[in-house]
Amino acid sequence: MHYEAPEWGTLEKIEAARRALPQEVVVPPLRQVDGLGLMCENLQVTGAYKVRAICHILNLKARGLGEKGLALASSGNFAVALAWAGRHYGVPVTAVMMRRSHPWKVERVRAWGGQVVFSGDSTEERTAALHALTEQGIHVVDHLNDPEVLVGHATLGLDLAAARPRQVIIPASTGGLLVATSLALKQIDPLVRIVGVQPKGANAMVDSLRNGELRRLDTVVTECDALTANRPGDLPWQLAQQWVDEMVEVSEEAVRDAVRYLVEEAKLVVEPGGAAGLAAYRSGQIPEQEGTWVVLSGGNIAPARLAEWIA
């Protein structure tokens, strides 16, 4: 099978984006634990993969931004990455966060000098908040539809390619990381199998692919605060139909078990959403296959909350 990449997402473009990332954005440890590969993106600077896309965007746009700077809407990890990158590049940044965003993540954004604006939890309320920032002359990153965001995410696939994976399991919210990782990996090896994972209570991409049309959830119920999208992103949705081999749903209990396993066996702190891929693997829903890798996409969990989960 041959995969035709969109013009904005060729391997050459992803490779160029990877080379331009700051050296602080590391190739994360690629570890084998009990025969399974763990890509430890929780050990990435800012504790999650989002910093890749933010830095890529800033590499493209930092010079033209002016003093108003950059903004985006995020439930947490994207905002944390934005704050770090803003400081790194010397650009003012504003995160539109949700009232349900975890306080630990809000504090982290502020600690790194980012502005925080709260909006309601619905897509409409967030859109309105972003619109208000645009009116002030701030450049707003449309992380659901900007192909360059996916190019940034795709650099993770490039880092994982070094391990020559045969099957890769990836948590999904709007589906950006999922399709972007596939975009990089399948251009290198079309036979690599790409599996996306969502919590049962936040399964918009599962539902959309099952029905062959973009579905929107009325309610989202999950403790995975990094995976709370109520719909796929438009661009991820377009790509998912071709680039994703399988979607799997996991229970909250399976996620909790995975977080605990990672502490006990792998000595890693991974947040609930970041552990969803491992949860799917450990619950026996994914075919055993040599060369299976799980992306541990983030580790930003407050210590007190982790304590509750593992006690």
Added chain:
Amino acid sequence: MHYEAPEWGTLEKIEAARRALPQEVVVPPLRQVDGLGLMCENLQVTGAYKVRAICHILNLKARGLGEKGLALASSGNFAVALAWAGRHYGVPVTAVMMRRSHPWKVERVRAWGGQVVFSGDSTEERTAALHALTEQGIHVVDHLNDPEVLVGHATLGLDLAAARPRQVIIPASTGGLLVATSLALKQIDPLVRIVGVQPKGANAMVDSLRNGELRRLDTVVTECDALTANRPGDLPWQLAQQWVDEMVEVSEEAVRDAVRYLVEEAKLVVEPGGAAGLAAYRSGQIPEQEGTWVVLSGGNIAPARLAEWIA
């Protein structure tokens, strides 16, 4: 300054030992967090550095062991490593553990097929238990005095040398890891500064170096269950006077703070003893110096106990 290595511990011998280790004994991630280097030996297979020495010993002796196998006395991490290596090499192994050894570590030894024998906590009681095993024809590793154990530990220094450290902070119990790491690093760069760290309540090496003679503690009081030696090992003690630049003591509170910091900022699970080096650094007792690395020597802590520490 020139350091004259003992004949058994030349750089060539340490390098040969490193090359012979099983591939599962990885070069652990070397990470920069907030400008400080973290050598993540907690992410080593078996969750601590001890597996290096056990595998080195088995590389030397496995063929001659016969069916009785290998034994050693350990409060925990050495026993866990012994059990893993016994399974890996197909050699029967017996760990003499203490009644105060943490149940999580005892269970882990058994899970990997190791025999566990309990002895009292005093050196005399452990010696008696080991003597009984010797009588049964089991080969007992004298991990306080066997130079080959130090050669095994020294492979860690070799792995860290890739980061070109200028100052290295290392937790110490009997002092084996401390002097062995120095043995490797100072043969490569005599200017590297080696700092050992002990809990205030288990400071036998500090006390011995301060007094210029090997001191034995009457009581050991610390939550760092990997650092409970009541005296330096004989061989580490001989080497420490030349190969260690400074010793520092840390409070239990500083250790607790370091464990919490590692969870929150570095997304790493590190056991109390493994975090003692970072505790010393964070409590401001060690001169700031570019190229400072802390060895996080182990991560074997029961999830329920970690939960208490970070809640």
